[in-house]
Amino acid sequence: MASAPSVEPNMRDYEETRRTFRWDVPEYYNFAVDTIGMWAADPARPGMVHVDHEGRERTITFAEFAQRSDRLASALRQHGIGPGDRVLVVLPRVPEWWEAILGIMKVGAISLPGTTLLRPRDLEYRINASGAKGIITDPEVAARVDEVAGSCPTLTVPIVVGGERDGWISYDAALAEAPADFEPVRTRSDDPCMLYFTSGTTAHPKMVLHTHASYPIGHVVTGRFWLDLRPGDLHWNLSDNGWAKAAWSSLFGPWSVGATLFIHDARGRFDAGQTLATLERYPITSFCAAPTIYRMLVLEDLAKFKPAALRSCVGAGEPLNPEVIETWREATGMTIRDGYGQTESAVLVANFPSVPVRVGAMGKPTPGFEVAIIDDEGRELPPGEEGHIGVRIKPGRPVGLFHGYYGDEALTNEVFAGEWYYTGDRARRDEDSYFWFVGRADDVILSAGYRISPFEVESALLEHPAVAEAAVVGSPDPIRGQIVKAFVVLVPGTETSPTLAQEIQDFTRKVTAPYKYPREIEFVAELPKTISGKIRRVELREREVARKGGGS
Structure with a gap:
């Protein structure tokens, strides 16, 4: 078993930090100017180690990012982008x-990050819903934008990176022609900065x-306390740049504390073996990945895995199953520390380095946030009772919480109700204030009067040696209302059979409460997922409703 390097955590005493932590929010603030400018004062301080898709490596300083983003901001201003304008950024x-993100901040505009997997229809919706004036993207996505550009009247500043295209502004040429001296817009801390699209289950993305x-300021707690980063650390986050987790762990969290990013621009399907080899080759000290990634990594032969400098591993996006955490710990000596938050927030609940990890628990509330389990009327529930995860917003609203849903006042008012922000997730709290995830409010299965957490059933299924991945949903049933159905991906080389399905059902009955076992099992080659690696249970539920011809 590998031995993780020992480093004193930034948070040495959880309770003391909770008592003494205060947000520091000046009246005027701009991350690109104030924070990146501070690190850029040292011209040699590395901001990023970048490995491109062909394996070429280079180190980029904070000073270079400051200078290049100044140039971009100058170019944007020349082309009519100013305070409040919306600009999509869709790049690998x-x-x-x-x-681009830093330059957009400097000109006072609003960035809208998106994944390169967006199709023409997705791009059209995002441009028109936001009223985007500009887009910065690569030639492949630019071709998709051209398919719908005639239906996007607000889009007047299209910029292409890494090539030339008719009707588009060349990124490199624009920077070369822009004045080097740029006076950034002085932004207030409460001015709009970023818009992220987050998928709903029944409507267009919010x-x-x-x-x-x-x-930018809210993620100080993400970088300092959860990621536990400091100057000199090399942090690798596997998130796609279109997911808000990139803002968490590839931008604001690490750079707020002066850590260096490790970015590997790998293209194509995820390669678990290559990921382990990268951790062995480079002095990466901190690693962040979605649970799906860890589930694939533990299927590899970890007996000879010896990371070069790794001391901290975290997971986010959805809860990580206990058996995966145990397998990784046995092989590496490191415990994967779950963190919980949303596109709407910084990290809200987490397993911090100074707090003993209870495997399977979300962890404890982050300093700066008061998080509780509440009922529909906003009353706090006692330990052991399941309820909504709520974040207290009165008398003072925590900094790392979003302003609201752009263009949707009704939905904003729905989630900010009384003294609480309702996250839409459900959990329970134990006697020691550890939180235990149950699921999205619409993921919870109601079967014959029982409330069943899909995550608990999935965790039980994953303990079976033949199961590589599992997703559990409620399937309509005329008697029970819903039954538990499991979609199972088997370990490579395992053959499907009715006998194996029965074996997995019997196994689950023994591992968890018998009423939770999956009454139906369907073997599948893969599970539907979002770009961030979250399992799309909603897609599986809808498939079941369509198959059975209606709901409960």
């Missing part, structure tokens, strides 16, 4: 993504609006 893991405080 190339340095221009970071330059637009989550963050200010210059709520994400």
Whole structure:
């Protein structure tokens, strides 16, 4: 078993930090100017180690990012982008993504990050819903934008990175022609800064609006306390740049504390073996990945895995199953520390380095946030009772919480109710204030009077040696209302059979409460997922409703 390097955590005493932590929010603040400018004062301080899709490596300093983003901001201003304008940024893991986000901040505009997997229809919706004036993207996505550009009247400043295209502004040419001296817009902390689209289950994606405080300053707690980073650390986050987790762990969290990003612009399908080899080759000290990634990594032969400098591993996006945490710990000596939050927030609940990890628990509330389990009327529930995860917003609203849903006042008012922000997730709290995830409010299965957490059943299924991945949903049933159905991906080389399905059902009955076992099992080659790696249970539920011809 590998031995993780020992480093004193930033948070040495959880309770003391909770008592003494205070948000520091000036009246005027701009992350690109104030924080990146501070690190850029040292011209040699590394901001990023970048490995491109062909394996070429280079180190980029904070000073270079400051200079390049100044150039971009100057170019944007020349082309009519100014305070409040919306600009989509749809790029793979190339340095221009970071330059673009910083440059947009400096000109006082609002960035809208998106994944390169967006199709023409997705792009059209995002451009028109936000009223975007500009887009910065690569030639492949630019071709998709051209398919719908005639239906996007607000889009007047299209910029292409890494190539030339008719009707588009060349990114490199624009920077070369822009004046080097740029005077950034002086932004207030409560001015709008970023818009993220987050998928709903029954409607178009919502637009989550963050200010210059709520994400850039809010993620100080993410970087300092959960990721446990400091100058000199090399942090690798596997998130796609289109997911808000990139803002968490590839931008604001690490750079707020002066850590260096490790960015590997790998293209194509995820390669678990290559990921382990990268951790062995580079002095990466901190690693962040979605649970799906860890589930694939533990299927590899970890007996000879010896990371070069790794001391901290975290997971986010959905809860990580206990058996995966145990397998990783046995092989590496490191415990994967879950963190919980949303596109709408910084990290809200987490397993912090100074707090003993209870495997399977979400952890404890983050300093700066008062998080509780509440009922429909906003009353706090006692330990052991399941309820809504709520974040207290009165008398003072925590900094790392979004401003609201852009263009949707009704939905904003729905989630900010009384003294609480309702996250839409459900959990329970134990006697020691550890939180235990149950599921999205619409994921919870109601079967014959029982409330069943899909995550608990999935965790039980994953303990079976033949199961690589599992997703559990409620399937309509005329007698029980819903039954538990499991979609199972088997370990490579395992053959499907009715006998195996029965064996897995019997196994689950023994591992968890008998009423939770999956009454139906369907073997599948893969599970539907979001770009961030979250299992799309909603898609599986809808498939079941369609198959059975109606709901309960």
